[in-house]
Amino acid sequence: MAETLPISPLAPKGGFPMLPKVEGVRFATVSAGVKYQGRSDVMLAELAPGTTIAGTFTRSKTRAAPVLDCQEKLGGASDAGAAIVVNSGNANAFTGIMGVTSVREITTAVADLLDIPEARVFTSSTGVIGEPLPHEKVLATLGDLKSGLSDRAIEDAAKAIMTTDTFPKGSMQTVEIDGAPVRIVGIAKGSGMIAPDMATMLVYIFTDAKIAFDALQPLVAGLCKGTFNAITVDSDTSTSDTLLVAATGASGIEVAGKGAFSAALFDVMDDLAKQVVRDGEGATKFVTVKVTGAVSDEDAKRCAMAIANSPLVKTAVAGEDPNWGRVVMAVGKSGAEADRDLLTIRFGDTLVAENGQIHPDYEEADAASHMKGENVSISADLGLGGGKFNAYTCDLTAQYIAINADYRS
Amino acid sequence: MAETLPISPLAPKGGFPMLPKVEGVRFATVSAGVKYQGRSDVMLAELAPGTTIAGTFTRSKTRAAPVLDCQEKLGGASDAGAAIVVNSGNANAFTGIMGVTSVREITTAVADLLDIPEARVFTSSTGVIGEPLPHEKVLATLGDLKSGLSDRAIEDAAKAIMTTDTFPKGSMQTVEIDGAPVRIVGIAKGSGMIAPDMATMLVYIFTDAKIAFDALQPLVAGLCKGTFNAITVDSDTSTSDTLLVAATGASGIEVAGKGAFSAALFDVMDDLAKQVVRDGEGATKFVTVKVTGAVSDEDAKRCAMAIANSPLVKTAVAGEDPNWGRVVMAVGKSGAEADRDLLTIRFGDTLVAENGQIHPDYEEADAASHMKGENVSISADLGLGGGKFNAYTCDLTAQYIAINADYRS
Numbered sequence: 059m060a061e062t063l064p065i066s067p068l069a070p071k072g073g074f075p076m077l078p079k080v081e082g083v084r085f086a087t088v089s090a091g092v093k094y095q096g097r098s099d100v101m102l103a104e105l106a107p108g109t110t111i112a113g114t115f116t117r118s119k120t121r122a123a124p125v126l127d128c129q130e131k132l133g134g135a136s137d138a139g140a141a142i143v144v145n146s147g148n149a150n151a152f153t154g155i156m157g158v159t160s161v162r163e164i165t166t167a168v169a170d171l172l173d174i175p176e177a178r179v180f181t182s183s184t185g186v187i188g189e190p191l192p193h194e195k196v197l198a199t200l201g202d203l204k205s206g207l208s209d210r211a212i213e214d215a216a217k218a219i220m221t222t223d224t225f226p227k228g229s230m231q232t233v234e235i236d237g238a239p240v241r242i243v244g245i246a247k248g249s250g251m252i253a254p255d256m257a258t259m260l261v262y263i264f265t266d267a268k269i270a271f272d273a274l275q276p277l278v279a280g281l282c283k284g285t286f287n288a289i290t291v292d293s294d295t296s297t298s299d300t301l302l303v304a305a306t307g308a309s310g311i312e313v314a315g316k317g318a319f320s321a322a323l324f325d326v327m328d329d330l331a332k333q334v335v336r337d338g339e340g341a342t343k344f345v346t347v348k349v350t351g352a353v354s355d356e357d358a359k360r361c362a363m364a365i366a367n368s369p370l371v372k373t374a375v376a377g378e379d380p381n382w383g384r385v386v387m388a389v390g391k392s393g394a395e396a397d398r399d400l401l402t403i404r405f406g407d408t409l410v411a412e413n414g415q416i417h418p419d420y421e422e423a424d425a426a427s428h429m430k431g432e433n434v435s436i437s438a439d440l441g442l443g444g445g446k447f448n449a450y451t452c453d454l455t456a457q458y459i460a461i462n463a464d465y466r467s
Numbered sequence: 468m469a470e471t472l473p474i475s476p477l478a479p480k481g482g483f484p485m486l487p488k489v490e491g492v493r494f495a496t497v498s499a500g501v502k503y504q505g506r507s508d509v510m511l512a513e514l515a516p517g518t519t520i521a522g523t524f525t526r527s528k529t530r531a532a533p534v535l536d537c538q539e540k541l542g543g544a545s546d547a548g549a550a551i552v553v554n555s556g557n558a559n560a561f562t563g564i565m566g567v568t569s570v571r572e573i574t575t576a577v578a579d580l581l582d583i584p585e586a587r588v589f590t591s592s593t594g595v596i597g598e599p600l601p602h603e604k605v606l607a608t609l610g611d612l613k614s615g616l617s618d619r620a621i622e623d624a625a626k627a628i629m630t631t632d633t634f635p636k637g638s639m640q641t642v643e644i645d646g647a648p649v650r651i652v653g654i655a656k657g658s659g660m661i662a663p664d665m666a667t668m669l670v671y672i673f674t675d676a677k678i679a680f681d682a683l684q685p686l687v688a689g690l691c692k693g694t695f696n697a698i699t700v701d702s703d704t705s706t707s708d709t710l711l712v713a714a715t716g717a718s719g720i721e722v723a724g725k726g727a728f729s730a731a732l733f734d735v736m737d738d739l740a741k742q743v744v745r746d747g748e749g750a751t752k753f754v755t756v757k758v759t760g761a762v763s764d765e766d767a768k769r770c771a772m773a774i775a776n777s778p779l780v781k782t783a784v785a786g787e788d789p790n791w792g793r794v795v796m797a798v799g800k801s802g803a804e805a806d807r808d809l810l811t812i813r814f815g816d817t818l819v820a821e822n823g824q825i826h827p828d829y830e831e832a833d834a835a836s837h838m839k840g841e842n843v844s845i846s847a848d849l850g851l852g853g854g855k856f857n858a859y860t861c862d863l864t865a866q867y868i869a870i871n872a873d874y875r876s
Contacts, residue, residue: 318793
C-alpha cells in the first residue's frame, strides 16, 4: 500500500529540505526485506562518543519491546559512542519474549559492529503489530550498513523509516550561539495511528550542541507538549511512538535548556509534528484548532482534542462545510468546563457564534469560503479563563477508510 | 439526505415490529415543514392522568434547551395528564434565549391544547444544531395533532422523529405479573452523533405498569449502563440525548424496580439500543466488543469503548480484516489497567493471541471467515480481575464520510 499512495496534497511544496551536516552523526540505509520489497527499510545512525541522548515515548500500556528497551537505556553514561537502528514494515509490538529477543539480538550485534556498549544502542520498529520481527534479516545487512555510513545520508534515512507515509519528513534550524553556529536537524515518520501521548510515531533529531542529559531531557519533554503531543490524525495512540534527540556536542558550544537553542529546537519539533499531520492518511486539509478562555491549559487541550478528534467535525471539514454545530457538540462532550452561553466560535476570521447563539452578522458564505482553502482554522473561546491550547489535525476522508480497510493485504 | 439513504443492511429483517396498544397513551404526527418536506416531522404523545415519567439525558456541557427543560420537570407531581412533543429537522441546540423561548411557546400551547399543566409537557428536538427553531410552524399544527390522536399510531410516531435514520425503531415486551399482562413498548431514533452518556439520541418507552417516580427513575438510570450507555457509533456525544419512560399505570399492576418488569424493560432498552447501532451511519457490520478480566467494570468499559471507538479497528472491520494488532493498540491507549503479557484476544470463537503474543495454533483464515459475517465479535480478556463490560458498535465505512461530509447540504 505505502508504495502506491499518491503524495499528500498537503506535503511541503519544496520537497525534502536541504539539511546541513551535523558533526558527529553518520547515516546508512539498506533493503533488508523485512516486509517491503524494492525499497530501503533499515536505517542506522552512528553517533560520536559523548553524545547526549534524550527522548520521550508512547504512554500506551501495550508498549512495544523496542520502546521499553529505549526507556531503560535513557540517561545512562554518555562517554562512549552510540547508535540508533530503525526498521520499517514490522513494529515488533505484542510479540512477547520473541520481541525482547529480537531487540537484544539487534542491539548486541550493532554494539559489536561499531565497538560501542550495548547500553548505547537504541532501536525502533514500525509497521504491522503482532507479527514476530524477522531480526535475522536485519542482522544480515549490518556489514552493508557499516560500510555505507555517510554524513550526508539523512534524506535516505528519512525514507527508510516510512510506512504509509507519502513523503519523507525533515526539518532544520541553525542558531548562532556565542558567535558560532549550532545545527539542529530532524526526521520523522507517521501518518496513521497518530494521537501521540508523549511523542509521535518515530522522530529523530540531531544537533551538534553540547548539553547534558539532565538539561536536555526536561527540555525535550517540555517542548513535546505544544508539538508532538498537540497533533492527532485519528485519535489512535501507537504502541511504538518514539522521539529521540541526540546532541553530539561536536560544535563545542554549550547550551542550556532555554534561550535560542530551545527556541530553535521547538521550531524543528513543531515543523516535524505538523508534517506528520500533513501526511495524515487521506488528508486533504490541514486544520488548526485554537481553544482559548478555558479554566486551565489542560482543559483547553481536552476541548481542542475533542474538536480535533471528532469524526463529525473532521468529515464536515472534508466536505468544506462550516458546520459549527458540530464544534458546539465537541466542546460539550469534551469534559472541559464550558458554559454554552459564553461560547464564541470562529472559522478562519469569521465570527460565527457568540454568547451561545449564532452572530446576527454571520454570513455562511464567508465561513464556507474559508473552508475551501487547504488550511482551515477553527477557534473556540470558552469565555471562562486564561487557559489555551492549539491542536493540529487533518480532515477525515473516504481515502482514510480505503487505506485502513486493507493496510495489511 | 435522510430521505434518500438506502435502508441499513443491518436493519431488523422483519421490519417495524407489531406493537401492542398501551392503555393511557395516544399518538399523533403531522408534517410541520420544520426542515424536511413531504414527511411527518412532529409527533405528540398524550399521556393519561397519573402517568409517572422518568428519564435520563445527555451529560454534554452544551445541552440543548429542550433537554434542560425536561430535566427540570422530572420528578414533579404526576396526578395530571402529560404530553411529549418531538420535532425532527432542528435540534434547538445552541440557540440561546431564542431556544428557551421556543420551548416555552410549545409547552404552553400544548398545555392549553390538552388542558394539562405546563410542567407536565416534555419536548425534544433533533436535527441541525445552531439554527433557531421555527416554533410557529409547530404551533400551527397543534389543532391537527389533537384531532389526530390515536392509540394505534406508534409506528407513525417512530417515523416522525427520524433524521438520518434509515428505518424506524420499535420494540416491545409483555410480561405477566400477578397473573395479568403488563406491556412495555418503545421507539427510538439515532444513527450518527451516537456515543450516549446517560441516554441515547431520542428514546420514548411507554408501559401500563403502575410504578412511582422514586422507583422508576433509579431503575431506568441503572438499566441505561448496559444498554444506551454501552453503544457508540462515532464517539460523538449529542447535545440532545433524551430517554423518557412513561408508566401510565392503566393496567393497575404495581411493579417494583426489580424482577420481571425490570428484566422486560431491560430487553426493550437493549433491543432499541442495538437497533440504533444497526442504523449507524454507513454501517455494514454489527460489532460486539466484550472485555473481561479487567480490574473493575469501569476499567472494562474504558477498554471496550476504546476498542469500539478506534477508527483503525472500525475500518479493519469494514475491510473484513482480523487485524488484532489494532485491538492491542486500542487496549494500550484506553487508560485501563493492562499488562501486555496477560492479554488474550479472540475474533468470534477463534483464539488469536494469548499471553502477549500470537497463539501457535492461530490460523488467520478462521478469524477472517468470522469477519465476513454481518455480526462480528471481538473479545479481549485482560487477565487481571473480574471487571467486565460489553460495548456495541458498527464498522466505519466510506459511506459514513459521504453522509457526514454533506449532511447539511
